[in-house]
Amino acid sequence: LSPNLLEIEEKLHSIADKIIVKLSPLIDISYLISELKNITEIQIIAVRNEVKELLLIINKSDASCELQDVSIRCINLESDEPEFLFKFNDEKSAKSEFSESLKFLYIPNNSILKAGAFNIISEKFGLKKLHPNTHFYTSENKIENFPGRVLKIEKIDAKDLKKGEKYNLISKNYPLKPEEIKKKYKLNDGGNHYLIFTQSVNGKEILRSL
Structure with missing residues (x-):
């Protein structure tokens, strides 16, 4: 990650409880969830079926957030397809x-x-x-x-x-x-x-x- 969110996460939270980070689509989602605290949602944004970016939503006020609570929202813009929303751990048990x-x-x-x-x-x-x-x-x-x-x-x-x-x-x-x-x-x-x-x-x- 660049900048290194692990190093600046606490500083960011001193400014705001809720942080939205735009990331490269190449980043591994499992890695993000295992390394960063208080993730509430990850949005995967595609445009006409090409994945363009990940949006990471971190909410310090939601201190109870655990691995199974992380929502993954899949969005394909400029299409008629609906969003698909699921919990990260639901995939493991499905x-x-x-x-x-x-x-x-x-x-x-x-x-x-x-x-x-x-x-x-x-x-x-x-x-x-x-x-x-x-x-x-x-x-x-x-x-x-x-x-x-x-x-x-x-x-x-x-x-x-x-x-x-x-x-x-x-x-x-x-x-x-x-x-x-x-x-x-x-x-x-x-x-x-x-x-x-x-x-x-x-x-x-x-x-x-x-």
Whole structure:
């Protein structure tokens, strides 16, 4: 941290009980919570799905604040997506259920991913997670007000792909990167559909948006 908040925190509190600090999005949230006292909330601010900054709210008057009381607020500005608010320790206790891909695929926005809300997002929205290392979620029926992209999907086989087809490619927890996928299957960028190469608990999957 620069300036070093650990060194100047007490001095800042001599000026005001409540402090708001703007930080780089690269800083580890767990580190902040473990090192700084009296954090009441961390806001993760994204703009059009690009995480821009963290806002740290420290309140000396809330001396009872403990690890489990820290609120994490995920915000994606210039989008129609709702904020997502959770308690830091709720993520640790939350459990995800796993499933192969169903009719709908949910891709959390990057403020959610920066927050590390991998299980609590699944629990709060009643979604199944594809795989422990794939932060995609799925359901049979569409869930509204999800803070991210929601796609109606179908599973396809690689042999169904045709040379020159246009797709918006996504690769997550899959051996090949988008550029390698394009080259292998002779695909082009663009079009109105997403093509997702990923992995569920049942193995590798190729999903196409409808």
